[in-house]
Amino acid sequence: MSSLPRIDGVVTVDDRSTIAYWREKLAAELEVLSPAQRRTAMAHAVEDTGGTWMPTGADTWGPHHAEITVAGVMAQGEDLDFCIASWIKHVVRISRADQEAA
Template identity: 90%
Template sequence: MSALPRIDSGVTVDDRSTIADWREMLAAELEVLSPAQRRTAMAQAVEDTGGIWMPTGADTWGPHYAEITVGGVMAQGEDLDACIASWIKHVVRISRADQEAA
């Protein structure tokens, strides 16, 4: 999985192109993985970057949707698999919008 440049390497949070590039690489890597591999890879990305990983609640208590925030992009879905697929779609849409705006 692509490593996000660390803050101490001289990359700042404001370096949007570096973060956008990292998100696009991660999305491309996730697209070809099985659902189980996607969950593992996304969990690692969340842990590495301090993102948010919120699975659906057990039984009837807790949220009835999953939520993931990684690399500044938040996505929701009915379960973690749908949530990760939604995150990939968001990253692709952001990339296309950035290209059209340039």
């Protein structure tokens, strides 16, 4: 069992161990990839974390929008590429809001 770092008797958690850090790292990695590479990387993230990956339906069957949920952040859009781009933007907005609130 590893000990948590302490500052003035208060237990602190290393930021690198939080889901927020993981989301921000994934978003940064996705930003520089091509659309095809983004889809592959996001598919792995969904599989690894138990997220959801719902592409648009073929022709008239199924949903007419795509949806992705990973690490507590959900994005919808006209296709998976748009969803991934939206997911990245949502993560950046959440990060900025967290920094402003701190």
